[in-house]
Structure formats: structure tokens, C-alpha cells
Amino acid sequence: MIKRFMLPLLAVFLLGTSVSHASKESKPFAEERIVLQISDPNPFKQTLVLNVASNLLKHYGQDKVDIEIVAFGPGLRLLFKDNSNKTRISKLSGAGVQFAACKNTIRNMGKKLGHPPELNAAATPVSAGVVRIIDLMNQGYKLVKP
């Protein structure tokens, strides 16, 4: 009987701690958690994903929404050091939006460039962009691909 209640409770507790571990660090009071995917070569998508992040912040309020933008594939250009959107990225980062850069893509682009691309200081390298998205979704984040 006790076992029957304890196991689900333990599972909920463990799941809860993993979600809160990610969110408590950045947005402990967030009511919505969104992961935005940018993997498209079209530069218009760069603007679009940043617009979506801004609109989410405006709608929910800075403390009520937790946003992470995960860039991989051709979309990683958004997080290049000199990207023309760097001012917007800096502002969003200041508002708590997190940026993840795929290490696989960094490595592959480095082979083509002859050196690893220089990234925006706001970007945090993650082992694989798609894995990061899955991890965040498992923690309760909703995936949006603008």
C-alpha cells in the first residue's frame, strides 16, 4: 500500500526537481516555459525567432515566462559574434532569455571555416541542439519553431 503511493510520489518528486532545477536557476516564478528552435538558413527566421521571444516576454512578463532559444544547423549563424542582431540578443539575454549553441554544428562549421566560429557571449554551448530541445521538453518546456 505504502509502496503503491510512494513510487508515483517519488517519480513526481524526481521530475519536479529536474524541472525546478532548470527553471529555478533562471526563472523560478515562470508559469510558461518555451524552447524556441532556430535551425533554418533563412535570415528572416533569425528576426522571427527574436520577435517571438520578445512577444512572449511582453505577453507573460519577464518573470512569468522562461525562454531558451536553441540554435543548430544553419540557424547557428544567429549566435555568431558579429551577427547583426547582436544588440537584440544582448537585450533579450538581459531579460533572462537563454541561448544554446549546438556543439556538433560548431564543430562541423569549424571544419568548413578552418576555425571554430566565434560565438556571441550570451550563447552557451550544448552537446547537441536537438538533444537540448528534447531534454527541455522532458522538463516541461513547450517547443515552438517559428
Add this chain to the structure above:
Amino acid sequence: MIKNLMKKTIIAAGIANCLMMTSTAFGANWLMLQGTEPDDAAPRAKLWGFIQTQYQKDNSDPNGAGEYIAPKLINANLTAQEQFNVNRARIGVRGTGFPLDGKVNYFFLAEFGSNAITLANGGNPRITDASITLNQIPGARIRTGLFKTPGPEEGLQAIHVFDYINFTTVANQLMLERFPNTQYTGNNANPTLPIETPINGFNKPVGAFRDVGIQVFDTFRKGPWEHSYAVMLGNGNGLNFGDNDGNKDLYLYWASEKVYGGKKGRRQGTKLFVWSQTGKRLLDQTNDGTFNPEEFDRKRMGFGFKHLKKPYRVSFEYMSGEGMIFVGPNRPTFVINPTNAATTNAGNGANGKADGWYLDGGWYIPGSKWEIDARYDVYNRLTDATPFPGGPNAGRTFEMQFKTTTLGAQYHINKKTRINMEVSKRDFSAPDFPTGAGPNANLDGVDTRYAVQLTHIF
């Protein structure tokens, strides 16, 4: 020449570096809009272009013999006083070929419309822009190939956002260069309608405010101000690839703009600018069956301002020139009357001087899709012309004054489509001659011109 250029380039780059404060990535001016792409946010190949279709009607009267001069006929084929035309149909591609390296970009554009670029080429399409820009050196971007030269605002700006249909006379005659034919070509007579032989005696495309060469340029932001410079060395041969005389043209440009907001070609600000162009041209003025061209200087300079803060726009520009003064499309000799020139040098544009200016204003009607435009432009051609030494015209020169008042309106159907309408009241005269005499026999009849144009950008 090269040493001088290098010196000027270093000085310009030095000044520019001193002014470099924050970002160098702002792209909202003509140098940057046409020569660069947003850092790491440009496509591999963006297909774009625009089409302009138009209708123009000229109400001018012929001279006493029933003959017409170019200002009384509709550009560019100059065969009628009223016509429909597809005057521009341009398609191009731009971007960065290797998107992982945003420090290199390209710009390609070709003209398929019917105008002075294509007609001299037998009506065939013509490449108007083909350039590569290297952005690796802070404060000194390098653009090479065929592109718009540093120069007057009317020429440097993107034509598809130009607020009028027709250029000012000073921009058209002084800055839109007509290149001498390779060998002596006699003047064409003023025709009667219908025109059997084309009035235009030039056999090369107009310069289209472009040249093939290399340009060092950049833009720097300091607070609300944006400072831009450009130093260019070119063939001095317009759209004609290759250098036909072994001389190079030097183009210099500086602009400082207080930026208020907006984006790209419609950005709002107050811009002050100054520019100069110097070069040489070969011109065969002797009708002796021998290729014996002489070298003439071509010097141009100008300065002005453009203030755009909606709902108002005001702009002004002064331009002056010395040498290679164009005196009509039917006069590839650059001389109004070669017989006179041989004896008196009267009416010879090869060594002539000219100047002009325009004042332009616009009002964007709040809450509507309409703009109202008004422009007054003056062009004084052959201001230093040699007077006739004797005869009935003794003491008189071939100086001509072109004064035009243009009223226009624009209706924006959407962000990429608009209709331009304009009426130009023209007052052309040769002040040294009485009404009906000398050049005034032709100029007196110049009258109002009406134009409607639809532009669609894609």
C-alpha cells in the same frame, strides 16, 4: 595619382577610425545598403528586382520649321511626345555566397527595361551592377567591380525609391554621363515628326552613375550621428567594362547624418554630404577621317543635405562641373555648332563649365497612403562659354538656363508598390539671345510635361 589616392585613403581611413565609437554595422545609407549585407544574417542568394512602367506626355511645340529638340521628346528613344514605356525592369541577386563567412558579400543587377542604358546597346539587357565587397578590415571595407560611384544624392540613391519620375536637369545633363563615341561622329539635325533617324548620336550607354573600379568605404556611428566616407578609383568609363584611355577617375564622398529612425531606403534623418569626381576623357572633335582624340578634363563636385522626418522632407544639392559638358543627345561632338566652335569655340562643351541646384520638399499626408512632392531645379549650362567675336551674334554666348518646377504625388498601394504622378513646368532659355533668336528658337517652345509611373519591387 596612385600615391595621392593612397594618401587620401589613409587620411580618410584615419579620420574614420578616430570616429569609430561603437558599432560599424549600421546599414541604412546608400553606401552600406548597396555595398554590404547584414552581418551573419544575409542569404546565400536573395533574388530581387523591380519593374517601372510609365506614361509620359510632352506639351512642347516645335520650332518654326516644325523640328523638335530632345527636351520636347520622351526619353529614352526620343521618337515621340507621348508614349507608354517599361523604362526599368531590373532583376538581380545579392547575398553572401558562403554564409558561414559573413565578411564577404556580392551584388548583381541587370537592366531589361527600355532606357538610355539599354537602347545604346541595341535594346539588349545590360549588367548595371556586379560587385564583391570584402568587410574584413575594420573601418575600411573594400568593394570592387561595377557599382554606383560616390556622387550626387540623385545618382547614389536607389532609383526604385526615388520620389520623382524624371531626374532634375542638372543631374540628367551634368551627372548622368554620356561617353564620347570612339571616333568623330557629327551632330544629328533636329528632326521633324515622325522621326526616321534616331536623334541620339551617342553609341554607348549612359554612365548610370556607375563605374568599374575599387572603393574603400565604411560607416561609423557616434550616438545619433552616422558618418560615412568613400574613396573610389575607377576606369571612368561607366557601364563599359574596361578602360578606354588609360586614365583613372577619383571619386571622394563624405556624409554625416543624424538618424531619427526608420529602416533602409526610407530611413529618417538629416544628412549632410559633399562629394567630388575627377577624371579625363578622350574625345575626337575633328572631322578629318582620322582617329585623333584629345584628352579633356572631367571635374564634378557637389554638396547638399537631405532632411527626412515624417511627415516632412526637404533636400537641397548644388553641383558644378568643368569639362565634358553634355550639350544634347544629338550632339556627340559635345559642340552645339561645330562650325562656330572651329572659329570661335562658342558652344563647345568639352572645355565648358556648368552648375546647378535643386530644392525639393515632400509631405507625407498623415494617416494616408499619399505623399505630395514639389521640386525646383536650375541648370546653367556653358556658363563660361566663349562669346561670338563678331557678326550679328557678337558678344553673345551659348549659355543656356534650364529651370523646372515639378509638382508630384505618390500613392503607396502597399510597401512595395506605388504610383508616381508629376507635372513639370519648364522654363528653358538662352539669356544672351532675344526671344525666338538663336537657341531660343528651339527653347521657347519647351512646355509642360506630364508623367505617371507605377513601380513594383519584388
